[in-house]
Amino acid sequence: MASSDSAADRVDVAVVGAGLAGLTIALRLAEAGLTVRVVERYPRPGGLARVLEIGGEPIEAFYHHLFTTDSSYIALAAELGLEREIEWLPSRMGIWTDGRLWDFGTPQSLLRFRPLRWPDKLRFAVSTLLLQRRADPAPFENVTAAAWIRRHQGERVWQRVWGPLLYQKFADEAEHVAMVWLWGKLRLRGASRSRSGLGERLGYMRGSFARLVEALERRLDTLGVPLQLAEAATRVEREGDGFRVRTRTRAYAADRVVAATPVGDYLEVAGHLLEPPEAAALGALRATGALCTVLELEHSLTPYYWLNIADPAMPFGGLIEHTNYIPRERYGGRRVLYISNYLFPEHPLFRAPKREVLAAYLPALRRVNPAFDESWILASHHFRAESAQPVVTTGYRQRIPAQRAGVPGLYLCTMAQIFPEDRGQNYAIAYGERTARTVLEDCGIR
Numbered sequence: 412m413a414s415s416d417s418a419a420d421r422v423d424v425a426v427v428g429a430g431l432a433g434l435t436i437a438l439r440l441a442e443a444g445l446t447v448r449v450v451e452r453y454p455r456p457g458g459l460a461r462v463l464e465i466g467g468e469p470i471e472a473f474y475h476h477l478f479t480t481d482s483s484y485i486a487l488a489a490e491l492g493l494e495r496e497i498e499w500l501p502s503r504m505g506i507w508t509d510g511r512l513w514d515f516g517t518p519q520s521l522l523r524f525r526p527l528r529w530p531d532k533l534r535f536a537v538s539t540l541l542l543q544r545r546a547d548p549a550p551f552e553n554v555t556a557a558a559w560i561r562r563h564q565g566e567r568v569w570q571r572v573w574g575p576l577l578y579q580k581f582a583d584e585a586e587h588v589a590m591v592w593l594w595g596k597l598r599l600r601g602a603s604r605s606r607s608g609l610g611e612r613l614g615y616m617r618g619s620f621a622r623l624v625e626a627l628e629r630r631l632d633t634l635g636v637p638l639q640l641a642e643a644a645t646r647v648e649r650e651g652d653g654f655r656v657r658t659r660t661r662a663y664a665a666d667r668v669v670a671a672t673p674v675g676d677y678l679e680v681a682g683h684l685l686e687p688p689e690a691a692a693l694g695a696l697r698a699t700g701a702l703c704t705v706l707e708l709e710h711s712l713t714p715y716y717w718l719n720i721a722d723p724a725m726p727f728g729g730l731i732e733h734t735n736y737i738p739r740e741r742y743g744g745r746r747v748l749y750i751s752n753y754l755f756p757e758h759p760l761f762r763a764p765k766r767e768v769l770a771a772y773l774p775a776l777r778r779v780n781p782a783f784d785e786s787w788i789l790a791s792h793h794f795r796a797e798s799a800q801p802v803v804t805t806g807y808r809q810r811i812p813a814q815r816a817g818v819p820g821l822y823l824c825t826m827a828q829i830f831p832e833d834r835g836q837n838y839a840i841a842y843g844e845r846t847a848r849t850v851l852e853d854c855g856i857r
């Protein structure tokens with residue numbers, strides 16, 4: 412039976428979820444003088460940016476880096492005294508196709524990329540450059556990436572470059588993804604490159620991105636915001652003009668509730684409060700899940716940080732060798748390889764135990780590097796996230812979930828609202844700030 416806190420424990424706002432969005436919301440509301448409480452399902456905050464340790468050093472469970480355009484992240488890092496801890500380092504990108512590795516992502520590498528013929532290369536290069544210069548997303552919102560690329564860059568470019576990339580992120584929804592998603596990615600990438608003036612440089616926090624999460628935790632502590640960890644909200648109920656947030660063992664009273672969670676979790680705990688059309692519209696949104704296997708290796712698998720796998724016969728979509736970007740000495744000399752696979756949670760591999768997933772992956776790793784041997788694996792870790800990448804289809808703007816729910820005092824801040832940009836730590840913070848402003852406005856605080 413859930414026991415209730417005393418009346419004095421009632422807070423102005425309960426935030427469900429201690430990912431970057433939830434922590435940012437809690438910070439801004441507490442700074443404005445509201446009483447706030449955060450409940451989080453996991454024993455640690457950080458959500459998708461959570462970490463494990465390798466060689467005594469924290470490292471993300473899911474690979475992470477920043478682009479120079481991630482201004483909200485950089486601003487918050489500066490506010491928390493961490494801006495100088497972000498290192499901007501060169502990275503090397505490759506693609507696996509036609510049974511071999513190719514450099515990718517630079518003009519020189521395109522010249523040498525034989526899977527495309529010369530006319531394809533020219534169309535690809537010119538059209539991608541033009542795309543990066545287009546500032547208005549509107550022309551790309553109601554056309555699929557598949558249709559747009561086939562028309563402007565040709566079937567071969569779709570088959571060899573973009574199609575595999577979209578299949579790796581969106582599985583069987585790839586053909587339905589709107590061009591605006593790809594436009595957003597390319598535009599940011601282009602801007603990130605030109606802003607650094609140094610070619611492709613990606614940002615990483617010395618000591619991992621957990622440092623920003625920890626700094627937020629400390630700041631919340633000084634503001635008197637309790638973080639209830641390992642305590643999933645099980646149900647949000649209406650109580651008078653306010654709410655009661657139930658967990659398995661307790662209940663908290665709050666005048667307002669902000670869910671800073673994936674849409675599915677929000678519907679589970681608060682869906683019963685919504686009008687059926689609102690709940691149905693949210694329920695129709697889809698997201699792929701992420702399956703991420705982290706290998707600690709004795710030797711390097713490839714020379715690349717980021718390797719896209721453009722081959723449907725391979726059982727994963729990307730190989731991210733973190734220690735080709737960040738020095739391996741930080742991880743006790745071990746090489747760290749992420750095997751990335753975006754799948755819908757219904758896929759049989761999604762819930763398979765680690766040993767089965769590894770058994771499916773090892774022969775493919777040997778294809779990428781024939782010298783690879785299982786004995787290279789010093790340790791392995793396996794992570795899954797049910798909701799990792801919202802599927803942005805045509806006409807998505809009309810389906811973006813509202814911040815204010817139909818029920819007064821209930822709010823949602825979630826990855827599925829991020830548009831036309833793609834999800835990322837930067838936007839979790841930016842949209843968290845935005846949600847906090849909405850709550851403050853409703854409280855009459857400016």
Ligand SMILES: Cc1cc2nc3c(=O)[nH]c(=O)nc-3n(C[C@H](O)[C@H](O)[C@H](O)COP(=O)(O)OP(=O)(O)OC[C@H]3O[C@@H](n4cnc5c(N)ncnc54)[C@H](O)[C@@H]3O)c2cc1C
Pocket residue numbers: 427428429430431432433450451452453456457458459460473474475476477642643644645671672673676677680701703796799824825826834835836837839
């Ligand atoms: C494979 C992968 C690679 C990525 N790479 C990058 C990258 O390179 N760069 C980058 O910037 N971003 C990257 N991201 C994205 C980035 O991690 C996310 O966009 C960001 O962390 C999302 O923050 P959030 O707070 O919106 O959501 P989340 O991190 O999902 O946080 C939601 C929180 O809510 C909690 N929760 C859910 N339900 C309940 C409940 N009922 N009760 C209590 N708590 C609940 C969850 O446990 C979680 O902690 C990557 C993500 C993945 C999956």
